[in-house]
Amino acid sequence: MNLGSDNLAGASPKIMAALLKAAEGTQSPYGQDDFTKAAAAALNEAFEAKAEIFFVATGTAANALALAQITRPWSAIFCHETAHINEAEAGAPEGLSGGAKIVGVSGAAGKIDPEALVAATARFRKGWQPHVQPAALSLSQVSECGTLYQRDEIRTLTGFAHAHGLKVHMDGARFANGLVALGCTPAEMSWKAGVDVLCLGATKDGALACEAIMFFDPALAHEFTWRIKRAGHVLSKGRLLGAQMLAWLDQDHWLDLARHANAMAALLKAGLGSHDGVEFPWPVEANEIFVWLHRALAERLRQANVTYAAWPPLGTPFGARSPAEGTFARFVTSFATTPDMVKYIVTAAKAP
Amino acid sequence: MNLGSDNLAGASPKIMAALLKAAEGTQSPYGQDDFTKAAAAALNEAFEAKAEIFFVATGTAANALALAQITRPWSAIFCHETAHINEAEAGAPEGLSGGAKIVGVSGAAGKIDPEALVAATARFRKGWQPHVQPAALSLSQVSECGTLYQRDEIRTLTGFAHAHGLKVHMDGARFANGLVALGCTPAEMSWKAGVDVLCLGATKDGALACEAIMFFDPALAHEFTWRIKRAGHVLSKGRLLGAQMLAWLDQDHWLDLARHANAMAALLKAGLGSHDGVEFPWPVEANEIFVWLHRALAERLRQANVTYAAWPPLGTPFGARSPAEGTFARFVTSFATTPDMVKYIVTAAKAP
Amino acid sequence: MNLGSDNLAGASPKIMAALLKAAEGTQSPYGQDDFTKAAAAALNEAFEAKAEIFFVATGTAANALALAQITRPWSAIFCHETAHINEAEAGAPEGLSGGAKIVGVSGAAGKIDPEALVAATARFRKGWQPHVQPAALSLSQVSECGTLYQRDEIRTLTGFAHAHGLKVHMDGARFANGLVALGCTPAEMSWKAGVDVLCLGATKDGALACEAIMFFDPALAHEFTWRIKRAGHVLSKGRLLGAQMLAWLDQDHWLDLARHANAMAALLKAGLGSHDGVEFPWPVEANEIFVWLHRALAERLRQANVTYAAWPPLGTPFGARSPAEGTFARFVTSFATTPDMVKYIVTAAKAP
Amino acid sequence: MNLGSDNLAGASPKIMAALLKAAEGTQSPYGQDDFTKAAAAALNEAFEAKAEIFFVATGTAANALALAQITRPWSAIFCHETAHINEAEAGAPEGLSGGAKIVGVSGAAGKIDPEALVAATARFRKGWQPHVQPAALSLSQVSECGTLYQRDEIRTLTGFAHAHGLKVHMDGARFANGLVALGCTPAEMSWKAGVDVLCLGATKDGALACEAIMFFDPALAHEFTWRIKRAGHVLSKGRLLGAQMLAWLDQDHWLDLARHANAMAALLKAGLGSHDGVEFPWPVEANEIFVWLHRALAERLRQANVTYAAWPPLGTPFGARSPAEGTFARFVTSFATTPDMVKYIVTAAKAP
Numbered sequence A, B, C, D: 001m002n003l004g005s006d007n008l009a010g011a012s013p014k015i016m017a018a019l020l021k022a023a024e025g026t027q028s029p030y031g032q033d034d035f036t037k038a039a040a041a042a043l044n045e046a047f048e049a050k051a052e053i054f055f056v057a058t059g060t061a062a063n064a065l066a067l068a069q070i071t072r073p074w075s076a077i078f079c080h081e082t083a084h085i086n087e088a089e090a091g092a093p094e095g096l097s098g099g100a101k102i103v104g105v106s107g108a109a110g111k112i113d114p115e116a117l118v119a120a121t122a123r124f125r126k127g128w129q130p131h132v133q134p135a136a137l138s139l140s141q142v143s144e145c146g147t148l149y150q151r152d153e154i155r156t157l158t159g160f161a162h163a164h165g166l167k168v169h170m171d172g173a174r175f176a177n178g179l180v181a182l183g184c185t186p187a188e189m190s191w192k193a194g195v196d197v198l199c200l201g202a203t204k205d206g207a208l209a210c211e212a213i214m215f216f217d218p219a220l221a222h223e224f225t226w227r228i229k230r231a232g233h234v235l236s237k238g239r240l241l242g243a244q245m246l247a248w249l250d251q252d253h254w255l256d257l258a259r260h261a262n263a264m265a266a267l268l269k270a271g272l273g274s275h276d277g278v279e280f281p282w283p284v285e286a287n288e289i290f291v292w293l294h295r296a297l298a299e300r301l302r303q304a305n306v307t308y309a310a311w312p313p314l315g316t317p318f319g320a321r322s323p324a325e326g327t328f329a330r331f332v333t334s335f336a337t338t339p340d341m342v343k344y345i346v347t348a349a350k351a352p
Helices: A013-022 A034-046 A059-069 A092-097 A115-124 A153-161 A175-182 A224-230 A239-274 A295-303 A339-349 B013-022 B035-046 B059-069 B092-097 B114-122 B151-163 B174-181 B224-230 B239-273 B295-303 B339-349 C013-022 C034-046 C061-067 C092-097 C114-121 C152-164 C177-180 C224-230 C239-273 C295-303 C338-348 D012-022 D036-045 D059-069 D092-096 D116-124 D151-163 D175-182 D224-230 D239-273 D293-304 D339-349
Strands: A051-054 A075-080 A102-105 A134-141 A167-172 A198-201 A211-215 A288-294 A326-332 B053-054 B075-078 B103-104 B131-142 B167-172 B198-199 B211-215 B288-294 B326-332 C050-057 C075-080 C101-105 C135-140 C167-172 C197-201 C212-214 C288-294 C326-330 D052-058 D075-080 D101-105 D135-142 D167-172 D197-200 D211-215 D288-294 D326-332
Touching: A013 B013, A013 C061, A013 D211, A034 A051, A034 A211, A034 A239, A051 A059, A051 A224, A051 A239, A059 A092, A059 A134, A059 A167, A059 A198, A059 A211, A059 A224, A059 A326, A059 B224, A075 A092, A075 A115, A075 B114, A092 A102, A092 B059, A092 B224, A102 A115, A102 D211, A115 A153, A115 A167, A153 A167, A153 C075, A175 A198, A175 A239, A175 D224, A224 B059, A224 B092, A224 D197, A239 A326, A295 A326, A295 A339, A295 D135, B013 B239, B035 B211, B053 B059, B059 B092, B059 B131, B059 B167, B059 B198, B059 B211, B059 B224, B059 D151, B075 B092, B075 B114, B075 B174, B092 B103, B092 B224, B103 B114, B114 B151, B114 D075, B131 B151, B151 B167, B151 C092, B167 B174, B174 B198, B198 B339, B239 B288, B239 B326, B239 B339, B288 B295, B288 D167, B288 D326, B295 B326, B295 B339, C013 C239, C013 D012, C034 C050, C034 C212, C034 C239, C050 C061, C050 C224, C050 C239, C061 C092, C061 C135, C061 C167, C061 C197, C061 C212, C061 C224, C075 C092, C075 C114, C092 D224, C101 C114, C114 C152, C114 D167, C135 C152, C152 C167, C167 C177, C177 C197, C177 C239, C224 D059, C224 D092, C239 C288, C239 C326, C239 C338, C288 C295, C295 C326, D012 D239, D036 D239, D052 D059, D052 D239, D059 D092, D059 D135, D059 D197, D059 D224, D092 D101, D101 D116, D101 D151, D116 D151, D151 D167, D167 D175, D175 D197, D175 D239, D239 D288, D239 D326, D239 D339, D288 D293, D293 D326, D293 D339
Parallel strands: A075 A102, A075 A134, A134 A167, A167 A198, B075 B103, B075 B131, B131 B167, B167 B198, C075 C101, C075 C135, C135 C167, C167 C197, D075 D101, D075 D135, D135 D167, D167 D197
Antiparallel strands: A051 A211, A198 A211, A288 A326, B053 B211, B198 B211, B288 B326, C050 C212, C197 C212, C288 C326, D052 D211, D197 D211, D288 D326
């Protein structure tokens, strides 16, 4: 049993059934198919928006291409120092933007500290030739620590960004998980909170491979069609993406899947939390649980074949402990996690 | 009825059934899943090879990344002037290679003329600083004119290439169609004929989105894993690609699909060829039919709702004719084309 | 004696004297020095313009950076097929533009044929995703064949360009030679004729290393300051460039140098033309002489230690001749060429 | 009087005299001239090396091109967080390398702390696809804080680097100032200490514009000739660079110039240090003086028209002070600084 990530799961049966049906018959290629068009319309309806929308197969592509679109090669992009775009995309944003500079900003629990952002942007003098120029702020909702920005926290950061000429990107790989946790509307957690371009991930929330790039101001999407084409990100049979997105949105399927994943995370957190030898550095607010496991407990999980992601303890007090004392772990629940699985893990972890 | 391209069709039921099944259960992410590993092994078996193999979702990505891998930014890449990499990928090879130069080479019926290749490469002086340096030859099998290089033709070109220090790339978007037409083994049409890296397309031959990049010399794949990652081309749930490829190869499904498409093309060619008012500039050797349609015949097809791709008549005598006389058209048959569809078209085209 | 290029000469004494003086004392760095500011003002006065002006040390940098500025990575740039940016800059425009596509256009004697330009641009469908998008026209004045566009020829091409949304770049590596030959004002051969950005070369006309990039519409220069900085083209002690340019422009020194070079070319052409065994494919209109030399004559020059550039006979009838018959040669005169040198060559070439 | 940087000075008379002479007569272009060849030989002699050597006109170009050469686009480059390549080149290394990632490492007084380097490199897992891959270490000698790495400090860092597969780059914009301060040979401060590629700056030490890139292992320079050409960094009249370098090296002129600059710095430091209201955060080891100036003293300098660079007080205790209390300043002496100038500043700074 492996709960190291939510991308270890497959896809929801509803989405796969839709895909199976979409694979029949003739459709226009390159994203001009009926499914893609309907998916874009459905997204705009769900977000109460008139966004320009593009679909790609990976979150790395979505983030890197969106960031490239709102910056120039001599731009600085500000994000939390643990952000996926900074740490886990092998330099894709740098590569696809022509060499823009990612600047990591500090902040507790994976969330950018507004004062640190002010300080970070102040280091680059506007209009000064030797300095790269601040151009974008990237927020991860859910953050890499599994935490959430509250809506007013988002607005504080985007307000500062816009006042200083930065466009705002949101890495929404787990947007749905955050959304159901906050209990607000998609619009309220994105454009109404000051997000200019959202990378909305369906993949981790039950799709097989589908990410939407939503430019809430269509002017920002100028010539984006060539940017994605020349990066090789326009699918020949675009229905693959459109059909997944349509089924994902249909009758709030995306929210149901996310709610389930979050509920399983809460259950697992509660279960593990009842044991000795566990410590949680950050609140569990969506579907990710970061937890320090005492050696004995970790050993019991190993013997029960429970797998998780060993995680670098950056920003936690656990980095100072000896590896012999225990392990810092990430568990991520998904649409496919069952109460029985959670029960199995919690039971296995329990001291005899 | 639209036969403008073979990417208008969906996916074969066998492949979709496999995908449905693959979407269940837990798998490692980022191409480390069982399906992807098995697909790579199956490809190597089919090709009698020990290639390093990577899977991506689009042909544009496959071609551009493979070419980037075997060149430097100051390289020249030689291909037929009509090649997809030169004409229809919005500059993706230039973009992902850091600005390498694509040099179009002439030749009848979409195939590079060996003498023209010699002349084209000779224009760039080896070792001379102001000149980009010849580094790669790209062959399209099937060509953009629907024609085939015979095996000895491939060997002639690759022999020249290797003797002059060029690596050889094959754009095999319709490799299977070419293969069954030539009646040789996959190895004979690729590495045994001098191909260093093959982009093998399953998408146009019945898959939904799956392309393999095969480096027959594993040393050529050095650090390629980062090249594709930072281009955003590593799928989170890699099983999407692996499962398609496995099903495509299983029990020669790929060859059956291609044989069917080719047979439908032959049927359509024969049918149209029996009418007045049609002219074929090039032989029909795989699943593409290029044909000049007299105005009256084109009008009958239009009234019967038969759609095809209007094609630029470059390299044909038809460019000199007035648009009022007729239309230059491309029909492409696919795994999903039926004899009834062909019959319908042929009948519709017939003069009353 | 080597007349293979005008960059074999050093620099004019007047320019060097100015440089010597400029090397004294304190000046602001990075192009904020008094010399650079004065040079920009002097250029604007000479061109009756209000251009945004930048100075760099090489023509390759000037061309590539200017073209990058008026294009996007998915752009097509049209130039004569023999143009320096296409043939002799090792792919610099592709590299610094992020991979834009250079499209060679045919035309007699190194000059773009307007109909060929129309046909070349028409191959790329506007707004169509698979096609790179036409964005710039690049004219070389003087052309690579040593010929000149007349002012109405420039206007015809730039008129077409602007009507089709292309910006116009002029590679003016030998602008001064062309200017004195046409006998018009700098403005008339540039912005009044429809040129949007001019790369004005002083290096080949008596400077040591100095090229100006002039954006006649300042809006085109938006953020160009970072483009050149991050390409490493902002000199720490910018006075090196500013002082050369100031001296070059002072009291029409640039025109005097160019007139002299042109006069020497005319003299050499006349002298060689009086011999048997020479053929000129193109008129000699500035300071370059392209000439086919019969073997015997070439041998006499060799024995007299006269060196020239052996030139590829593309676009001439000489390519069909055996190398044993003779040589296709380029002579370029410069500010430093003397009548005695010309006399020596002409005499040496003469049959005994 | 402005001592904000050593690039405010012009060029040494000896170098200018050599340049004047070099501007006469015919020379091969593009770095094939006699001066450039002799300069390369002289450099190799001075460094007891057989390096492959290239000359460019700016330090930004030298650093960015050298780093691009020893990395791939998916590489991480480690340098001190204050390094010029990280802070003051507008992203040139990112741009010319295709998007490599610059990772700032901490350390007191502008020098990389070995333990911090170990920690920084450890964050990137070798062979792991989502991580950029450590490839280069860049050392600035003199550092951005005006301090020096002792030879054993260099060897400690380069030893770690080589053991972990990193190539070592040295930004030697003020190499000569460091060299005379350490009192060792050029070889001892470069390749014998583990430096693989040195960017040796002459510009700040009395030249007008000349930087050498020295690959001590010629294999590292493979195809570098095209890298610099396509970046626009090959001068048409290469003698401009070669002649400066030759004169700079001749009879230890470079060392004399650097010794003078360092001596002036020591004089200025001693003078200012005798006043109240000054604090030096770091030792003055070469030709740069960083000093906190009390408001009153700063005001006296302002009234005496003494200019320096206001500097961000990063890594010092001065950042915590109110701007009303005083100013953090950088003074840089050069070959052109005279004892009288120093005396004038010291006197002006003195309390009445």
